[in-house]
Amino acid sequence: MSGLKLTPYVKRPAVGTKGQEIAVRANFFEVNKLPDVVVHHYDVTVTPDVPPPVNRKIFEQFIITFGNTDLAGARPVYDGRKSLFSPKDLKFDSKTFDIVIDTDVQPNAKRPVPVFKMKVKKVATINLEELHRFLQGKSALTNNVLTGIQALDILIRHKPGLLYSTVGRSFFTPDGKQPLDGALEVWRGFYQSARPTVGKMMINVDISATAFFQSGSLLEIIVKILRLRTPDDLRRTSPPLNWSKVEKTIKGLRITVRHRERAKRTFKIFKLTQTSARDTKFKLETTKDGKTTTSDMSVEQYFQRTYNIRLQYPTLPCVLVGRTAAVPLEVCSLVEGQRYPKKLDERQTADMIKFTCQPPHVRANIIKEGLRILNYANNEFLKDFGMKISTEMATVKGRILPAPTVSYHPSSKDANFVPVGGAWNLQGKKVAQGTTLGSWGVIVFSNERDNPPDVIKAFIRELVITCSDTGMTIPNKSPPIIYSNPHGNIENALRQIWQRAGDTVKSKPQLIMCILPNTGVPLYAEIKRVTDTVIGVSSQCIQSRHTKMAKKQYCANVCLKINVKLGGMNSHLAKGMLPILAAKPTILFGADVSHPPPGDDVRPSIASLVGSMDAHASRYAASVRVQAARTETVADLSDMAKELLKAFYQTCGRKPERIVFYRDGVSEGQFKEVLETEVQAIKAACVSLDANYKPAITFIVVQKRHHARFFPIKPQDGDRGGNCKPGLVVDTNIVHPFEFDFYLQSHAGLLGTSRPAHYCVLYDDNKFSSDDLQDFSYKLCHLYARCTRTVSMVPPAYYAHLVAARARFHSKGEQWSDNASTESSTTGAASSYSNVKPDLAKVMWFM
Template identity: 30%
Template sequence: MSSSNAAPEQTGQLQMPGPPKRYPMARPATGSAGQPIKLLSNHFHVVIGCPDAVFYHYNVSIKTEDGHAVEGKGIGRKIMDKLYETYSSELARKSFAYDGEKSFYTVGPLPQNIFEFLVVLEGSSARYRGGTADGGSPSGSGRKRSKCSHLAKTYKVAITYAAKIPMSSIKLALKASESEQAQDAIRVLDIILRQEQAKRGCLLVRQSFFSATNANCTDLGGGVSGCRGFHSSFCATQAGLSLNMDVSTTIVLTPGPVIDFLLANQNVREPRYIDWVKAKRMLRNLRVKTRHTNMEFKIIGLSEMPCSQQLFTMKVRGSSVDGETMEITVDKYFANHHNIELAWSAHVPCLNVGKPKRPNYLPIELCTLVPLQRYTKALSGQQRASLVEKSRQKPLERIRVTSDAVKNNLYDQDPMLASCGISIKKELISLDGRVLTAPVLKVGNMEDCIPRNGRWNFNNKRLYDPVRIGRWAIVNFSARCDLSYISRELINCGRIKGIHIDQPLSLLEEDRRWVRAGPVVRVEKMLASLEARIKEKPQLILCVLPERKNCDIYGPWKKKNLHDFGVITQCIAPGRINDQYLTNVLLKINAKLGGINSLLAVEHTPCIPLINNIPTIILGMDVSHGSPGRSDVPSIAAVVSSRNWPFISRYRASVSTQAPKVEMIDCLYKSLPDGKDGGLMRKLFLDFYRTSNYQKPQQIIIFRDGVSESQFDQVLNFELNQIIKAYVGLGGSELPKVTYIVAQKTHHTKLFQDGRHENVPAGTVVDTKVVHPRHYDFYMTSHAGVIGTSRPTHYHVLLDEIGFAVDDLQKLVHSLSYVYQRSTSAVSLVAPIYYAHLAAYQMSQFVKFEDADNSSGNESNADGNAAVPELPQLHEDVEASMFFC
């Protein structure tokens, strides 16, 4: 961007040396603003009795006798346990911690640096020996599988010294010194915790563990359950080393008969109604146990024929002819050899638990799902709602449960922890917090609105800057509702809130002929009917959907209107229509059409430190990924930016696709063949310039969501360098000052009021004790927790070239939780991040229900990799709007 008031143009990049590598900044100070409050946190103080202890790291290689590498943490742990049982004297009887893969740790060295062992592992398994089927399950190979309860298998285990990890590195880290080995030492401590839970038969998911007791599981419907367990991890904090203990939940298959799972999963009453193509996909790789042999198998598929017709070849017992074979059906085999008469499963496919070229069939009615099998597919809206409802815990209950977990797990008795002098206190850490004063809001007629505990309302109030809606229509996709009533009530509610709404141009019901058609067809027919009724392009279309969640019409409807026609739409699925519901709908509509619902009083004054006097753009950045298990769905990167400086309440979005499951945003700057920039940031910088009195931003405040601490260096260097490159590419002669803040919600630190059984008040901030010993971070609970236990947002200030005072920066973050135009309550994250998330989600619906463009997803680029489909661009009439609101 040029420094004059002329519009910025593409001028080519300045010839500059590469930027120096940036590192997360150190904490400059702690804040002091706000009302003091006594708090507790679910961190437990850890005493290090032997700070001079040293962990020795060894690499582990496990192979079969024929040299194939052994994979799988379950079998790895069994082999290493057997190794210790057999060769403990060779290992000097030292306890060890094994991560289940390739790393092995001891306190102090082993007698030598290289070991090679042969480990014989016995267990209930099956082995082909030629003949009839073993284990009570027929094999289609013509060979016999003989049932043996204790078959032995030999493994070669090599242990090689790798490195020393001194416990003293943790001590250095706690003193706010840089220590590269501190995280390694803490990781070893976490592995010790995980190993102990693995020995108890728990399911391990990253740093959480789950046991299969009925008290821990709640049915969510569809054959899946929510399983409650615990997260446990060691943390280096200002208060010293601590153990963070929290309640955690994962989704598992409901154990029990396989048929019960299939009936529940497909919501049918009898086996004859099961969709076996869908069942095959769902059952693949699940583990089952047989009722008649108590043996465990993994499902690889289903038989092509039902049990009564599926043939396999087996050896004839007692035949005088050597090697004589016969063909027999699965149901007859079980009747003749196991005295089991199959009931209903004789008429449905068998489970195939063999190998791809060596099938092995089991009747479904003899099989049950083993416990603690994770369910990684996307949950339905009803299942998600049930999970949230059943996993909520009030603060007092969460305190009790986490405290009991620390006591009951008997960590102090673990031999590895004891050998390095680790002991864990049983009381939650107490700390001091502060409650920041809520910002004053401006609403209609310049009236002050003062939130109370993070909430306010528009009762007897008007919106700050209401729009006028002259041309609009309502369409109904066959939901049961009265469009005339909705129209009348919306107009009346709008008048009270200051929005003048004319009578709608059309109230259009869906033609019943198209109700059973596909979603794209239904949308096209509806819009064609609407176009035939009204000749002038409407400002707004209110769309009534038949389902409240996951309606398949939503994506095609949004794409058609925002991409093809450039019309703002608002979708509703009304249950009970009242003033609060209509007010919430009008808040969204007013923001989408360019109005402002409320404004921070400091914006109107204006008096925001370091922002009002210097042109400043605020960015919110997020990446939305496809459903779990869908590696073919592109990720959606979204960036929103503030406009109309010095205001900080209005935003616009720029969105793009990128490779699936990639968290780094790689399209902030994109060099096109003609030398121009086609990245996300170009439009946002230009928009700021045009809406901010033709001033280029001299300061950039970035809020980034969704990255872990291990990715801080990447966002601080790779992503920020792209942003600077886009800025320079528009003619910037001086680099802007940047403040870069990462917001994390997926952490396990909770805050509680000391001595009170309720959530912390809105505006609670903590920047002592449980924060990082050196880096600049703080926890903020900006919202009011009504149900369950509030989760604070963990903010990490990676860079602050602008130079905010600590209190000023925390007040800015707090204030940005009050500019979310869709709501009359403070939100738990700053609004720019919420907007980025909404924009990414809404644009993801454009590709989710693609019909004609599906083939493009199968194309490859020059490298032979699958090409990432481009997002349809927003129509120019709506691209600068808050369409995502």
């Protein structure tokens, strides 16, 4: 029977029933009719190797040239890489075609029109009957089913791929584009993906956005890159212009030139010349009366003589197209639709968020607009395959789960209450367990003129009052304050305030409060590296603008962070709210792996694991490891789990009999690998502590990077922003045909359209029901220690994410750049990362 097992993961138990039923719309569109033809799958190899947009051009030419002969009128669809699917058999098993297209991707500059070889080889015939059976829950996810889903994916994306700029599963149009800071602009796109759901295929359609370079005059673009006002500013010599930054930014981009009207070719920028158009010289051969003479000529003279163009900016460099051809900047224009592949800086990110942050009703309307562009009904490729797609958003059954009772200190006003609308405030409330802050110091990273001592003291007074009102004890109300240069030796400055704080009250300092001049990354990163890994003391950073006006609400938020950093507990759920934790000693794990930014192959990935340390699931300890770049599984999970299991035992006096493991940041393609290695690693950790120790494990992946969105149908089912109310759970219609997964929108959205978290249960010894896990996960979302609102995913996964991000700063010698939190010199080899000091290991230092 084992060969007939439907899934290596957990089959869905009965769907949940808890909560108030409501109907919502989801951005999924039903496939009313699946292709009824046998689909033929071919493998495509193009030589020389070129990027997908060029492959698509080659494919178009292939259809024009061979459509009526070798293809016998069939209209196959192609993904721009390796896969081609046809509704008819192409009558050959393997054939190589010579395709001639006029492209500037030249394998050799001597051949102006390259010939590409396109080898098309049959690999499979797909009968979609097996896909039908999979959707009905009668067949496992075989290779045949996977290829069938892939074929549908490529079929719906083929036509937009021919007409628009495509990136991954989205296509982008310049309609309604908006400029971003610098030389970029943001384009709106539409994402589509074929998803198997209960009993049918659905198409998930959503909006997306990405940054492109602005098109037009290259000179104007360079002015924007350098953040100057006009092209005339490019003539200045002091302070010198950063031409290497310009070259880095524009290298590899495609341009057209205006001095050769006939040639509508595009050229690729190779680099900038070191010399100006006036000083860039080349040898020119001229033949007169049968005699050939060679003379030196500058680019400026050549353009004047050959094209009668007098350069306005002869002192600027030229661009090299190909290895040797130099062209003045002022005759070049950037081609439209070139994507910007790097991370955006802070200002660009803020502009991007403004553009993408759409309230639910606006988002739903834009998705409908996307369907109009997609025009499935008149898509000739869909017709050839016999596929029909509904144009109505799916209506799905959801449930609003009841909110739990949240508890603060018994002396609070309203100590136990049920939150309404996913948010509450601290007025009249005291934290469940307040800590004592006896030994601390304040360091101001600026001068006394910008941040006068009396302003800082007034802020400290307000903070101390708020912390006391909120249930902390602060005997030392006027800690020592020192000023320090934000560009000086940060480590020495922090040691100095640590010393002063300790000397003042003759006891080891518990906290260093750092007041920062800005939101820049380098200073913050260095403070965290030194306090976490060198001195071993909690630190609390505050931007100086908040000290000018000490707001109660702000001070209360800071107090929540300080209390947990010192080992306190802010809130918990009332007795009986978390039966899973009450029944047996249970540890909650959260794990995440953070990767270096795209293109960085030097810096390692960082794996984090957090574990709950009490029966309330309010306190956590963390473990961090550095591992090889871009490895998704947690390499050293066994050791990390052992550390936290021991810590749980030392804190609670009992071994956990149950482990509930929430894993962040894993895509569907990685489920198998993560399940096989990580569940084994947890079991190995348990056995290494005690040969007979075998707690029951439940392993759940939490995904936030997906495109499912929910829209309330009736106004009373939505909140003020038009989103569904917090506590919405969906486990029917749009979920997996038979595996145990559900969508949970646990938070109240502040801006835009809320994104639910997608929970996929991969392994479950505890045999939880749908209601058990959905209710437990939603209630946990009320326990995030940094704020008084429900959060969008369970705290263990959220904390693991914070830990992995913070540990990035624990590397010595990083050159953090101010504009992007992950850019740096690539010095961060694994050896330069330091461990967090043992003094901090038991408290939530990462908050």
